[in-house]
Amino acid sequence: MRKIIVFLIYTHLRDEILRELKSHLEDVFSLETEFYGLSIDINDAYNFTRNQYLASKIIKKMFPYKNNWKDKWIFFVDVDLYTPGLNFIFGEAYPRYGIAIVSLTRLKPEFYGSKPNERLFTERLLKETTHELGHLFYLHHCENPNCVMHFSNSILDTDRKSKYFCLNCNFLLKANMLII
Numbered sequence: 001m002r003k004i005i006v007f008l009i010y011t012h013l014r015d016e017i018l019r020e021l022k023s024h025l026e027d028v029f030s031l032e033t034e035f036y037g038l039s040i041d042i043n044d045a046y047n048f049t050r051n052q053y054l055a056s057k058i059i060k061k062m063f064p065y066k067n068n069w070k071d072k073w074i075f076f077v078d079v080d081l082y083t084p085g086l087n088f089i090f091g092e093a094y095p096r097y098g099i100a101i102v103s104l105t106r107l108k109p110e111f112y113g114s115k116p117n118e119r120l121f122t123e124r125l126l127k128e129t130t131h132e133l134g135h136l137f138y139l140h141h142c143e144n145p146n147c148v149m150h151f152s153n154s155i156l157d158t159d160r161k162s163k164y165f166c167l168n169c170n171f172l173l174k175a176n177m178l179i180i
């Protein structure tokens with residue numbers, strides 16, 4: 001039975017948040033979701049000039065450990081991520097390996113100078129995790145600004161979109177899940 005496995009790398013989330021995330025992912029993907037803590041050294045992904053971590057370098061560390069390609073793995077880190085060519089990224093996905101990463105850092109209202117707000121943070125986390133999982137099932141970015149597969153240039157886009165797939169993306173998701 002295929003699963004979604006979320007690995008928390010040197011970060012922690014309250015049980016209430018994890019429960020809500022699990023319930024949302026199981027609702028949207030109809031897949032069992034599990035959480036684990038993971039201690040892997042990510043220091044070599046740090047870029048001193050940018051003060052950010054290279055997302056692909058963290059993801060690639062886990063390639064050798066993934067022997068079940070059907071499972072989908074998501075890493076949560078609380079460091080700012082980048083990929084060459086972009087100022088920052090909320091997350092990144094490697095569909096061929098079934099591994100994605102999501103950064104919690106820019107989902108926190110306090111990153112933007114606002115008061116901490118767990119409700120808002122949780123909504124953003126649900127959206128970005130669903131988005132990266134969509135990529136793991138070979139969905140591309142969607143033009144519909146309400147669709148969870150809409151590309152987020154900034155946190156405003158994340159806040160505008162819903163945590164659900166539009167009808168079209170949902171149709172593609174269900175079709176892809178049958179063959180991937």
Ligand SMILES: [Zn+2]
Pocket residue numbers: 131135141151
């Ligand atoms: Zn994307």
Ligand SMILES: [Zn+2]
Pocket residue numbers: 142143144147148149150165166167168169170
């Ligand atoms: Zn869509």
